[in-house]
Amino acid sequence: MEKSPVRIAVTGAAGQIAYALVFRIASGALLGPDQPVVLTLLDLPQMQGALKGVMMELEDCAFPTLAGMAATDDPKVAFRDADIAFLVGARPRGKGMERKDLLGANAEIFTVQGRALNEAASRDVRVLVVGNPANTNAYIAMKSAPDLSPACFSAMIRLDHNRAASMLAGKAGIDVGTIEKLVVWGNHSPTMYPDYRFAESGGRKLAAMIDDEAWNREVFIPTVGKRGAAVIEARGASSAASAANAAIDQMRDWVVGSHGKWVSMAIASDGSYGVPEDIMFGVPVTAERGVVTRISGLAMDEFATERFAITLNELKEERDAVAHLLA
Ligand code: NAD
Ligand code: LMR
Numbered sequence: 001m002e003k004s005p006v007r008i009a010v011t012g013a014a015g016q017i018a019y020a021l022v023f024r025i026a027s028g029a030l031l032g033p034d035q036p037v038v039l040t041l042l043d044l045p046q047m048q049g050a051l052k053g054v055m056m057e058l059e060d061c062a063f064p065t066l067a068g069m070a071a072t073d074d075p076k077v078a079f080r081d082a083d084i085a086f087l088v089g090a091r092p093r094g095k096g097m098e099r100k101d102l103l104g105a106n107a108e109i110f111t112v113q114g115r116a117l118n119e120a121a122s123r124d125v126r127v128l129v130v131g132n133p134a135n136t137n138a139y140i141a142m143k144s145a146p147d148l149s150p151a152c153f154s155a156m157i158r159l160d161h162n163r164a165a166s167m168l169a170g171k172a173g174i175d176v177g178t179i180e181k182l183v184v185w186g187n188h189s190p191t192m193y194p195d196y197r198f199a200e201s202g203g204r205k206l207a208a209m210i211d212d213e214a215w216n217r218e219v220f221i222p223t224v225g226k227r228g229a230a231v232i233e234a235r236g237a238s239s240a241a242s243a244a245n246a247a248i249d250q251m252r253d254w255v256v257g258s259h260g261k262w263v264s265m266a267i268a269s270d271g272s273y274g275v276p277e278d279i280m281f282g283v284p285v286t287a288e289r290g291v292v293t294r295i296s297g298l299a300m301d302e303f304a305t306e307r308f309a310i311t312l313n314e315l316k317e318e319r320d321a322v323a324h325l326l327a
Contacts, residue, residue, distance in 0.1 A: 002034075004036075005036040005037055005038045006031060006037050006084060007040065007081050007084070007122070008037050008082065008083065008086070009042060009085040009121075010022055010042065010088060011075075011078065011086065011088055011089035011113065011131075012042075012088035012089025012090060013042055013043050013054065013088075014047040016238075017130060017244050018041075018086075018244075020241045020244035021086065021088065021244035021247055021248070022039060023057075023058065023061065024244065024245075024248055025248070026063045026065065026066040027061070028063070028064075028065040030251060031255070031256065032256070033064075034065075037067060039070075040070050040071075040072065040078045040079075041070070041071045041072070042074075042075060048071060048073060051071040052071065054071075055069055055071055075113050075116035075117075076116045076119060077120075078116070079119075079125075080120045080121075082121045082125050083122050084125065085117065085125055085128070086128050086130060087110070087113060087129045087131055087137070087141065088130045088131055088247070089109065090105075090106040092237070092238040093238065094232070095232055098189065099132040099133040099134075099189050099228070100136075100189060100314075102132050102133055103136060103318065107137065107140055107325055108325070109131065110129070110131070110137040110138075110140040111141075112144075113141055114140060115144050115145065117145050117152075118144065121148070123148065124152070124290065126152060126254055126290055127141065128156060128247060128250055128251050129153070129155045130247055133187075134155040134156050134188045134280075135155045135189075135266050136280070136315070136321075138154060139155075139268075139279065139318075139322070140322055142280070143278070144326065151267075151291075151292065153267075154254065154265050154280070154292075155266035155267075155280045155282075156188065156246060157188050157264050157282035158246040158264065159243055160184045160188060160282070161182060161263065161264040162249065163194075164182060164196070164220075164224045167220060167223065167224060168199065168206055168210070168220075171215070171220070172210055174201045174202075174209070175201075178201040179199055179200075179201050179206070181198045181262050182194075182198075182199045182206075182262070183195045183298070184224075184264040185283065185308055186281055186282050186308065186315065187266075187282070187311045187314050187318075189314060190222075190225040191311040191314045192224070192311055193221070193307035194221060194224045195304060195307075196216075196220075197304065198298060217303070249263075250265060253265075254287045254290060255289065255290050257287060257288040258287045262286060262295055263284070263287070264283070264284055264285075265282065265285050265292060266282040266283075267281070269281050270294070272294055274312075279312070279315050281312070281315060284298070
């Protein structure tokens with residue numbers, strides 16, 4: 001292969017999401033079949049044995065795109081010259097918990113990893129935070145990496161976007177791949193606002209095809225918002241394959257390109273839509289080769305304004321709750 005390898009770090013690499021993620025990255029599903037990658041896998045010291053097993057299996061796949069790999073328990077080693085980082089490693093919630101209940105347990109991980117990224121990663125690194133609560137963990141990592149641009153960081157809201165798209169496709173009786181201009185606003189939590197007011201399929205408005213506001217408010221929004229808990233209830237463990245798939249989707253659209261298609265990404269606010277600067281807020285974007293452009297100026301009606309405020313207030317509270325870690 002002629003291209004030089006892209007260096008990709010994955011944290012929590014011995015965990016269940018990573019088990020569904022690293023093989024797809026190594027196979028070319030992220031960057032294409034002609035782009036070699038070097039994987040650096042980070043996990044805790046006691047997980048190094050399990051990581052060795054993951055590396056044995058990666059080796060046994062004989063992926064032509066896998067140009068090298070290493071395992072480590074040191075974030076600075078993991079992030080050395082990283083072009084892309086998936087921050088997955090964190091505790092998942094169990095039944096009856098909300099994602100923000102993990103803030104205490106997981107926040108510290110992201111100060112340490114933010115500092116390590118600041119010190120060791122490529123200056124153009126693209127960092128996707130998956131570990132929950134993802135938006136505020138991404139905010140912590142970004143604030144802990146003052147030498148990197150805020151544009152280097154995003155949090156995953158793509159799983160919610162994909163969940164919303166599947167549900168809308170089922171309701172409208174259309175192919176999920178035809179849906180455009182869907183938006184998930186705000187936090188990866190039950191307060192998120194999946195919004196299909198602008199969505200289209202084949203040039204037709206989904207809102208007109210569905211035309212059922214009661215379903216939107218009483219079924220669609222709460223079902224998408226609580227889908228993670230429903231998966232935990234059914235599976236006894238939090239989503240893994242769909243989370244890994246969404247991580248691939250979000251990073252691929254970010255670093256390769258969304259080709260004009262709107263996708264939802266949680267990115268550091270620039271003040272648009274009245275969201276205070278730096279809060280990691282899900283918004284519609286297009287992206288091309290690592291550069292994200294917000295879709296701005298979308299109109300808010302009374303209900304949208306209300307939903308938007310709820311998810312924004314939650315993110316403000318989470319930001320305030322971690323302020324002491326960033327002082
Ligand atoms: P898991 O418990 O299977 O794996 C987590 C891994 O992270 C473990 O191997 C653990 O040893 C490792 N880890 C813990 N602390 C670490 C640290 N400081 N450095 C490196 N590695 C560390 O969990 P999982 O199911 O893979 O989920 C991981 C996270 O992703 C959870 O917080 C979960 O809630 C979250 N998640 C987010 C989304 C989303 O849409 N944003 C979707 C699904 C899951
Ligand atoms: C999800 O949405 O599936 C994940 O965030 C896991 C969880 O805790 O809900």
